[in-house]
Amino acid sequence: MVDLAVIGGGPAGLAAAHAAYQSGLRDIVILERDRELGGILNQCIHNGFGLHRFKQELTGPEYAGRYINMLNDTNVETRLDTMVIEITPDKRIYTASPNGYEMIEAKSIVLAMGCRERTRGAIAIPGSRPSGVLTAGAAQRYLNMEGLMPGSRAVILGSGDIGLIMARRMTLEGAEVLACVELMPYSSGLNRNIVQCLEDYNIPLYLSHTVTDIRGGRRLEGVTVAKVDENRRPIPGTEINFDCDTLLLSVGLIPENELTRGAGIDMDLRTSGAVVFENMETSIPGVFACGNAVHVHDLVDFVSEESAKAGGAAAAYVGGCTHESGGARLKNGANVTYTVPQRLHGHVTNKEIGVFFRVNRVFKKSKITVTADGAEIASFNRRYMMPGEMQHVTLKADKLAGVSDITIAAEEIA
Amino acid sequence: MTEITCIVCPMGCRLTVDEQNDFAVTGNTCKLGENYGKNELKNPTRVLTTTVKIGGAIHGRCPVKTGGAIPKGKLFDAMKEIKKVRLESPVACGQVVLTNLLGTGIDVVATRAM
């Protein structure tokens, strides 16, 4: 019986394990399916990580390296090449690795499986089915870790950060990137990436456009791009043809939660992640979740922060600290698409409760209003908000005692 | 006059920089934006990240970066130089793999222990 089993050795799992160790747990095991720790950070060789967490600009491998080094100074056990096959509601974990098929009993579990990329199927792009159509993350792995070029003339669909980063990366390695195509009237990527990954290399960004056809019998030969109307439907007559051998898809990420569902944990349809309490605990006491498995984050720094909270809470749980359920539920108010956490425990021990949420469109000067059972308890002003940027507010716990509904809403102010 | 997007914060102000008038910046909504606008026109620089060949390690490529920002105009030449580097495991994170890249005074360092 281990005190804590952490499922996933990416940034979320690493931070959770480290925080649990710091909180006094000693019998911790990280179960990682890959052959190394660090998760997706290993292929994110660009810089821009760690400004919040380490007050320094790091590359992905450097950021992962910091945490791996921090864990090297502990006795946290790491099992690599180990896939968790099943988690039961009573916290038994079945794992497969070349070393054996095993069952681990855990007092507490942190779910840190991360997320996966949406594929061509998820957006049902018409056309033929040649090779050369792949997710930006898969292309990033091929290029940055294996040294394999995914193609020589590329179009990128989606202006998420991974797509933008890959536009620059492919260009630097000698490929021609013809266009970056975004369905929405705004980019979901950071401005910095629009400038330094597209504008620096004269790669045009087509906003309010999408790919309407994929051509090529075997390898991709070309794509058709068309402008879309307000309802995101292609406008006939606006088609542009690109001859290309590669189409990279950067069209969103989905939390990976097959194990979570298998364990019977309550899920949130808005985030596709587990419903969590303020301490990142799921509907099964002693099972916590954090990072991109809960909701897709913009910055790894916030993943680390959230995961440290989960790790600390797991340590507290093993130490005998339990919570009553039956506390408040957080709800979407106007223009808000989700909140994390979704629930509060009946008696919250922390003085402050951090809440992450996203808005549904671009906002200039705006106000965030928090109401508890209909009465406003806090408000926050923002100069600018967009769906691609996760929002964060901190609520005072003393104002939430006995409350059953908390609503977070956003509105533009003149 | 050149128009650029400010990258200091998510607002992404459209800045206009007047090269003829001591790089005067308009369109910014904060001081940071003004500085960004001036530097971006006077002396644009970038940190370059890429990979180099490595033998005897878990993967065949080792991630590297320039230890500081280099002139934007030298990025492609820098790629050519960095491509010549060949490493053998073990390599420490932060280890210099190429000194004084293209005479910029900037070194290229490994960003991962391999």
Added chain:
Amino acid sequence: MEIMFDAAIIGCGISGAAIARELSKYDLTTVIIEKENDVAMGATRANSAIVHAGYDAPPGTLMAKLNVRGNELTKELCARLSVPYKNIGSLLLAFSDEEAVTVQKLYERGLKNGVPDMRILTFEETKALEPNISDEVKAALYAPSAGIVNPWEFAVALAETAVQNGAKLMLGSEVTAIERGADGFHITAGGETLKAKYVINAAGVNAGKLHDMALPHAFDITPNKGAYFVLDKSEGELVKHVIFQCPSKAGKGVLVSPTVHGNLIIGPNALDVKSDETEVLESDLSDVRKAAVRSIPSVDFRQNIRCFAGVRPNSTVEDFIIGAHDGFIDVAGIRSPGLTAAPGIAEYVAVLMRENGAKLTPRSNFIDRREHVRFKDLTHEQRAALVKENPLYGRVICRCETVTEGEIVNAIRSPIPPRTIDGVKRRCEAGLGRCQGGFCGPRVLEILSRELHVPRESIQQDKNGSYIVTIHLNSLKS
């Protein structure tokens, strides 16, 4: 040195594979000639994956006979060859009084065709079996003998059995000429000339062209495209049976069905095309969507993981075209229910050969079994034992479908080794799941490269020319 084969089968889709296995029961020398780089590359890999009960075809036709016979044989063969098959039954829905008449007609037709245990259900009875069907349904024809199968694994398993019993499989060999010589047929394929006493034309959409190489023109193949959605496993239990709509001139209509992998398949529409064009048009997708929600209004198309289209080898003849002409045997126009009928077709081809003078002596050491270990289907204890025996079964490569390296390596060492990413997918389901190979693609590429001793740049996704990566940066001169 030229060998004279007893039989040359052209095309290794489900028909060719089933015939090859059937003939390998006998002391014959057989060659299977396939133009693509793997088996099951045409209609076999892109269809509804349904084992039809057999009430559709007019009584007395080959289609009717071979469908019902094929349905029985498929069940038995899948068990023996370890091919995923589920006998889930089908429901044909009637939305109007007129369609209720069609249901009655098809029921009577089914009786004549020998379809077992059919029943006509009221709306209430249908709703009890399938709570998610539309309230517009008036009645339904329930056919419990219908089922679902993994068509490409079925074809692979049949072809593997043939190969294990001595058949020769030539991949990447397109037949370009057939001549009738005094000593049999001379077949030019992939730059070689082969001789065979019997030729079996199972060339799918190209069967018309093949026929014309050896015989006077007799029929045309009229390719007809159908598009599909495959939804995530989260939707796999939306229906429990194959849900059909009443057939019309255009074909059998859009079905909604679970797949043997636990997904939901929805399609196809029907559109005549020039050749084997499998492009999916936006109009195909909207046609299928519209039709499907008539049966099951709650289908959530946002859970789609893949769209694809297949091409049916329809023909200018109403029935399957199966017949012998002095040793040249056509197996053409094998559209739906061709997948179901294939084992029946194979038996019938053997009969035709015998009638045309072939001596079919049973092979004494016929190997008629195939094991396929699926890690995810094992119990915890079995998994533990398997990993102990071979550690590669402990390394999960495809996380969506839980496919291990042991299964992939096993497939690569099978009688018909896959050489492509999709070839691996067709044999062990790696890459079939919701991430569509995003995670496991690079790993499968690495395993193929290692096991086949070829550089990763040379591995193809699917057909030749569908390369995945262009160059290895480490191989560049600096």
